[in-house]
Amino acid sequence: MKRNRKIWILAVAILIISFIACVKKYDPPAIKASNRYLVVDGVINTGANGITTFNISRSRNLSDTVSFIPELGAHLSIISAAGNTYPMLDTNNTGKYTSAILNLTMNDQYALAITTSDGHLYQSAFVSPKATAPIDSVTWKQSVVNNGVTINVSTHDPSNSTHYYRWDYSETWQHNAPEQAYWVLINGMVTPLGADFTNDPNQTHQCYTTAPASNITVANSLGLSQDVISFQPITFIPFNNERITIRYSILVNQYAITEDAYQYWLLVQNNSQTLGSLFDLLPSQLNSNIHSLNYPSEPVIGFISACSVQQKRLFITNDQVAGNWVKIEPHNECTTITIPTDPNNFEIYNYEDTSYTPWYFTGNNIPFLIIVKKECVDCRTQGGTNAKPSFW
Secondary structure (H helix, E strand, O other), X not given: OHHHHHHHHHHHXXXXXXXXXXXXXXXXXXXXXXXXXXXXXXXXXXXXXXXXEEEEEEOEXXXXXXXXXXXXXXXXXXXXXXXXXXXXXXXXXXXXXXXXXXXXXXOXXXXXXXXXXXXXXXXXXXXXXXXOOOEEEEEEEEOOOOOOEEEEEEEEOOOOOOOEEEEEEEEEEEEEOOOXXXXXXXXXXXXXXXXXXXXXXXXXXXXXXXXXXXXXXXXXXXXXXXXXXXXXXXXXXXXXXXXXXXXXXXXEEEEEOOHHHHHHHHHHHHHHHHHOOOOEOOOOOOOOOEEEOOOOOOOEEOOOOEEOEEEEEEEEEHHXXXXXXXXXXXXXXXXXXXXXXXXXEOOEOOOOOOOEEEEEEEOOOOOEEEEEEHHHHOHHHHOOEOOOOOOO
C-alpha cells in the first residue's frame, strides 16, 4: 500500500515538472510593441492675463518602468482663427511648455499647433472658448471609517450655461529632516546658517514637494434643475500618508468644457482608474481632437479646450486631522562620526564619504566636527526642494 502511494506521488511530481518545463513565456503584441503616442495635456487659457501651459509627453507601454516620458525640443503655438500666433516655450527642458501672459478674446476660436523635434506636425481642431464659473469652495472631510481625508469641490453657474466640468490639481506638502543642522556645506566649507534659520535659503531641515494630479475628475449637472456641483470628490489621502505629516496644500483648477470634451475625459478617467496612470497605453478608443498632419491614422492622446481657468487653494495642517496622523516610514538611525578639523581653518571640509555631511562642532580651541548621514539632516534626500513656495 505504501509502495503504491509512493509511486503515485512520484508520477504526479513528474507530470508537474513536465508541465512547468513546457510553459513558454508569452508577451502579447500590445506589450512588446514600441508605441510612443503623443500625449497633450493642458487647456488654452482665455482668462484675463492668462498663462497657458501644456505638458507634452509620450504614452507608456505596459512593460515600461518609467513613469513619464517628456517630449523635448518641440515647438508649440496657440493659433487663432483670426490669424494670430502665440508661441509657447519649454524653458526648463522638461516637456512643460508655457506661453507669455495673454489676453485672448472670447470672440475668437483657437487651436494648438505642435512640431516635434523630429519634424512631425500635429494640430488640434479650432475650439470656441467657454467662460468658467468661479469655484465656490474647496473643502475636506476625514472619514470615520478609515481616517482618510477626501478633498471636495463645489461650484455653480448662475447663468445655467456650463453643465460640463473638469478639475485637476497640484499638491504641495512639507516634510522635514529628522534632525536640524545649524551648519551646512557650501562650496566645501562648513557654513553657519543665519539667525532665522528656517527662512535661510541654505537650510536643509524643511523641504517641500509638489506633485501634479494623478487622476482626472469630470462631472455634469444635466440631471439637476440648476447648474450646481456640490462636494465633488477630487482626491483622497489615506491615513498616515506623509502629505499631512506637517502641512499640506492643494490648488484646484476648474474648467468649463464642452460635451465632446466631457465624453473624452470621462473615458480617460475610467481608463486611468483601471490602469493607474494618465500616461499608460489606453485600451479604449479615444476620440481626440488633435491629429497628426503627417500620418492622419496615428493616434494622439489629448483633447484641446479653450476656457478661463478658475482656481482655489486649500491648506490642511497635521493638528487639524484626528487619529495621531504621523508618517509611517521610520527614519534611519542618525549614526555620527567625529572627525578632526583643519587647525588653520576649522570650516574646511574634505571628508571623502559623500554620503555624510556636517552636523555640528564640539570641543574648544581646535574643535572636532560631528558628521552624520545626509538623510538625518538633509530633507532633500526625501525628494522635493528646500525652497519655500511663495504661497506658503
